Amino acid sequence: xxxxxxxxxxxxxxxxxxxxxxxxxxxxxxxxxxxxxxxxxxxxxxxxxxxxxxxxxxxxxxxxxxxxxxxxxxxxxxxxxxxxxxxxxxxxxxxxxxxxxxxxxxxxxxxxxxxxxxxxxxxxxxxxxxxxxxxxxxxxxxxxxxxxxxxxxxxxxxxxxxxxxxxxxxxxxxxxxxxxxxxxxxxxxxxxxxxxxxxxxxxxxxxxxxxxxxxxxxxxxxxxxxxxxxxxxxxxxxxxxxxxxxxxxxxxxxxxxxxxxxxxxxxxxxxxxxxxxxxxxxxxxxxxxxxxxxxxxxx
Amino acid sequence: xxxxxxxxxxxxxxxxxxxxxxxxxxxxxxxxxxxxxxxxxxxxxxxxxxxxxxxxxxxxxxxxxxxxxxxxxxxxxxxxxxxxxxxxxxxxxxxxxxxxxxxxxxxxxxxxxxxxxxxxxxxxxxxxxxxxxxxxxxxxxxxxxxxxxxxxxxxxxxxxxxxxxxxxxxxxxxxxxxxxxxxxxxxxxxxxxxxxxxxxxxxxxxxxxxxxxxxxxxxxxxxxxxxxxxxxxxxxxxxxxxxxxxxxxxxxxxxxxxxxxxxxxxxxxxxxxxxxxxxxxxxxxxxxxxxxxxxxxxxxxxxxxxxxxxxxxxxxxxxxxxxxxxxxxxxxxxxxxxxxxxxxxxxxxxxxxxxxxxxxxxxxxxxxxxxxxxxxxxxxxxxxxxxxxxxxxxxxxxxxxxxxxxxxxxxxxxxxxxxxxxxxxxxxxxxxxxxxxxxxxxxxxxxxxxxxxxxxxxxxxxxxxxxxxxxxxxxxxxxxxxxxxxxxxxxxxxxxxxxxxxxxxxxxxxxxxxxxxxxxxxxxxxxxxxxxxxxxxxxxxxxxxxxxxxxxxxxxxxxxxxxxxxxxxxxxxxxxxxxxxxxxx
Numbered sequence: 070x071x072x073x074x075x076x077x078x079x080x081x082x083x084x085x086x087x088x089x090x091x092x093x094x095x096x097x098x099x100x101x102x103x104x105x106x107x108x109x110x111x112x113x114x115x116x117x118x119x120x121x122x123x124x125x126x127x128x129x130x131x132x133x134x135x136x137x138x139x140x141x142x143x144x145x146x147x148x149x150x151x152x153x154x155x156x157x158x159x160x161x162x163x164x165x166x167x168x169x170x171x172x173x174x175x176x177x178x179x180x181x182x183x184x185x186x187x188x189x190x191x192x193x194x195x196x197x198x199x200x201x202x203x204x205x206x207x208x209x210x211x212x213x214x215x216x217x218x219x220x221x222x223x224x225x226x227x228x229x230x231x232x233x234x235x236x237x238x239x240x241x242x243x244x245x246x247x248x249x250x251x252x253x254x255x256x257x258x259x260x261x262x263x264x265x266x267x268x269x270x271x272x273x274x275x276x277x278x279x280x281x282x283x284x285x286x287x288x289x290x291x292x293x294x295x296x297x298x299x300x301x302x303x304x305x306x307x308x309x310x311x312x313x314x315x316x317x318x319x320x321x322x323x324x325x326x327x328x329x330x331x332x333x334x335x336x337x338x339x340x341x342x343x344x345x346x347x348x349x350x351x352x353x354x355x356x357x358x359x360x361x362x363x364x365x366x367x368x
Numbered sequence: 369x370x371x372x373x374x375x376x377x378x379x380x381x382x383x384x385x386x387x388x389x390x391x392x393x394x395x396x397x398x399x400x401x402x403x404x405x406x407x408x409x410x411x412x413x414x415x416x417x418x419x420x421x422x423x424x425x426x427x428x429x430x431x432x433x434x435x436x437x438x439x440x441x442x443x444x445x446x447x448x449x450x451x452x453x454x455x456x457x458x459x460x461x462x463x464x465x466x467x468x469x470x471x472x473x474x475x476x477x478x479x480x481x482x483x484x485x486x487x488x489x490x491x492x493x494x495x496x497x498x499x500x501x502x503x504x505x506x507x508x509x510x511x512x513x514x515x516x517x518x519x520x521x522x523x524x525x526x527x528x529x530x531x532x533x534x535x536x537x538x539x540x541x542x543x544x545x546x547x548x549x550x551x552x553x554x555x556x557x558x559x560x561x562x563x564x565x566x567x568x569x570x571x572x573x574x575x576x577x578x579x580x581x582x583x584x585x586x587x588x589x590x591x592x593x594x595x596x597x598x599x600x601x602x603x604x605x606x607x608x609x610x611x612x613x614x615x616x617x618x619x620x621x622x623x624x625x626x627x628x629x630x631x632x633x634x635x636x637x638x639x640x641x642x643x644x645x646x647x648x649x650x651x652x653x654x655x656x657x658x659x660x661x662x663x664x665x666x667x668x669x670x671x672x673x674x675x676x677x678x679x680x681x682x683x684x685x686x687x688x689x690x691x692x693x694x695x696x697x698x699x700x701x702x703x704x705x706x707x708x709x710x711x712x713x714x715x716x717x718x719x720x721x722x723x724x725x726x727x728x729x730x731x732x733x734x735x736x737x738x739x740x741x742x743x744x745x746x747x748x749x750x751x752x753x754x755x756x757x758x759x760x761x762x763x764x765x766x767x768x769x770x771x772x773x774x775x776x777x778x779x780x781x782x783x784x785x786x787x788x789x790x791x792x793x794x795x796x797x798x799x800x801x802x803x804x805x806x807x808x809x810x811x812x813x814x815x816x817x818x819x820x821x822x823x824x825x826x827x828x829x830x831x832x833x834x835x836x837x838x839x840x841x842x843x844x845x846x847x848x849x850x851x852x853x854x855x856x857x858x859x860x861x862x863x864x865x866x867x868x869x870x871x872x873x874x875x876x877x878x879x880x881x882x883x884x885x886x887x888x889x890x891x892x893x894x895x896x897x898x899x900x901x902x903x904x905x906x907x908x909x910x911x912x913x914x915x916x917x918x919x920x921x922x923x924x925x926x927x928x929x930x931x932x933x934x935x936x937x938x939x940x941x942x943x944x945x946x947x948x949x950x951x952x953x
Contacts (some may be wrong), residue, residue: 077779
């Protein structure tokens with residue numbers, strides 16, 4: 070039996086005691102374990118911020134992206150090797166501020182990978198500046214806020230939207246598994262926002278039980294109904310509340326056949342013949358052919 | 369008339385967009401290419417969707433020139449603006465074929481010795497063929513007679529170029545061609561008896577191709593399988609070509625939402641062991657700068673192509689320039705090793721495109737290719753590209769079997785040659801942390817001073833390791849001359865041709881085309897030692913390459929800049945005259 074080489078030791082989290090991110094890490098570890106995914110088949114891409122250290126704690130392949138660029142990097146990975154379990158992770162500054170442009174396109178493109186966005190409504194690593202998801206309070210916070218799941222629901226190509234809360238661990242673990250299964254099944258982009266309070270700069274733990282409306286506790290809620298999900302999320306935002314749980318999962322359809330560029334042999338004979346045929350189109354001085362009407366297309 | 373044989377021909381065709389100027393120039397190129405001429409085709413279009421003035425230039429010469437000459441012999445003008453634009457470079461004894469549908473030609477603008485054929489193309493096409501659309505086929509008939517091409521050869525060329533169209537459309541164009549012959553008959557231009565005759569030369573297997581397409585061919589031949597880009601002139605052809613072709617080769621091309629996404633997608637793909645590239649022009653490359661530095665720090669190999677256009681900012685999108693060089697060599701944050709290559713023609717673009725693709729993965733960092741609008745978009749004949757000439761070396765890439773024997777794997781292990789072994793994501797046993805932060809050998813973030821120095825030095829050593837593999841300059845002219853013309857990219861053809869003129873004028877020069885702009889190689893240092901004066905010919909206002917060379921320790925007093933930034937290429941005669949004048953002083 071072959072022996073795995075010794076690789077890096079996962080490091081100890083830099084997070085403050087009580088940080089919501091511990092719940093996210095724990096849910097992710099449990100999901101990977103429960104789904105039986107070998108560590109070498111997982112690549113966790115994390116952004117910049119406190120949340121952007123999560124890749125160091127797992128023992129999988131880990132990548133530390135530039136600020137805001139988790140989604141394009143993860144898209145490149147997932148397209149180049151769809152056999153991998155690709156997990157993007159980051160905070161609300163990374164995903165809703167500097168990287169917001171990419172989020173819209175990740176929904177629209179629906180490339181199969183998971184994105185866990187840890188929303189604490191603040192920039193913890195740079196000591197407490199306001200983030201775009203900070204809810205207005207009419208006093209010090211006058212700018213409006215971004216609701217990522219609501220945004221995702223508004224894009225027709227979206228296939229998976231969920232919101233968890235690190236205070237509700239069991240549900241978070243289930244949502245993490247559901248997101249990974251959606252992406253690993255090739256169904257598309259799985260977006261999981263986790264309300265993950267910052268105990269140091271934005272301790273909102275006391276609020277969330279009242280603010281969050283958990284659809285998973287509503288037996289009448291149908292997560293396959295995009296219109297209802299969108300309407301509920303929008304009406305809750307208008308009341309100053311947020312929807313939580315498995316908000317929307319499109320009916321599973323067979324994923325399209327995806328190439329695996331990472332596995333293509335570079336100098337395959339068939340590819341060389343195709344290459345030469347392509348070059349023929351650029352030939353100079355080829356003998357003019359007699360003109361013929363265009364052939365009927367072959368069925 | 370006794371046809372005069374020509375070994376160097378220049379043609380300009382111009383009119384409103386939609387007049388078919390580009391098609392007509394290509395048709396003439398087909399005829400001349402089939403006779404063994406080397407071709408160079410350029411176009412000059414406004415940066416807009418449709419319409420605006422469009423000009424196509426064709427140079428056909430028995431010697432391979434790689435650029436336009438000083439003059440053209442034939443100006444085919446579909447409107448008065450074409451006369452205005454073309455007349456300054458029309459040969460004193462040139463021919464003008466003018467669409468007289470709108471009125472008489474402005475003779476006072478043309479050289480006195482020029483011959484004008486006023487043909488009411490538009491009117492004839494509408495009256496006889498009911499479509500204005502056919503006027504370029506009509507003009508082709510007149511042009512074929514001027515070059516004493518037989519009517520049968522002209523028709524065969526037209527039919528060949530239209531072979532993908534439906535029969536009735538082809539027939540209508542052939543009728544237009546015949547109208548052109550008829551007009552020529554009425555004006556004393558009998559078949560086979562024009563003012564000029566074409567030579568006939570035997571050639572090997574050649575292709576006519578742009579640098580953008582050639583660089584994509586090179587990428588593909590070197591195993592490139594992932595491309596992401598965002599549309600921008602003059603780089604879009606790379607995105608379009610690879611979007612169409614990569615899927616046929618098991619690869620993926622993505623049109624990203626912006627350049628930030630494009631380069632980061634390429635980075636993601638590269639981490640899986642998929643050879644990856646992105647391409648843009650100055651404004652987009654500027655957006656990519658943060659990731660260029662990140663590639664250098666995180667040690668991920670990606671090819672970045674910059675099809676330079678006139679800057680600054682949005683500048684003149686359709687015009688050539690070489691003013692991104694400072695950004696390519698020095699841009700972005702921090703110290704990190706990078707390579708900047710500069711091909712001078714499509715064959716070179718293929719070769720360096722392939723080399724860059726291989727090198728990026730081996731050296732685990734950014735390899736930048738500096739094209740410019742001319743090398744990117746102009747078409748030139750080159751020997752058929754040979755994918756068999758491309759060497760593929762996966763470098764320090766680790767596979768499962770090797771990992772099983774290692775005992776221990778550190779992603780950023782400090783090696784003598786600076787190149788750490790690496791496992792693409794997904795490889796059993798290769799779990800690792802990749803980051804742009806400073807880190808220890810295991811990939812764990814570290815600010816420890818001794819580690820920092822070891823890591824900066826390790827990355828820098830990679831550049832020394834690959835020095836022997838970097839492409840050396842190409843030379844022409846007189847190797848013994850004490851004066852040199854140095855120019856990269858779009859200057860390649862024109863400096864060589866200027867050197868021929870200078871040799872004929874008794875002032876031989878050495879011609880030097882650097883192909884690695886960064887790092888500065890020994891070859892260009894040797895040049896500056898051997899020559900008392902090196903004319904550094906570049907398209908920018910601030911002598912960017914001369915500054916790079918001087919910064920690398922080349923003697924400033926021997927470097928003399930020859931600059932241009934009006935969006936127009938140097939012409940060989942102008943360059944030769946400049947050097948003659950300067951050397952006489």
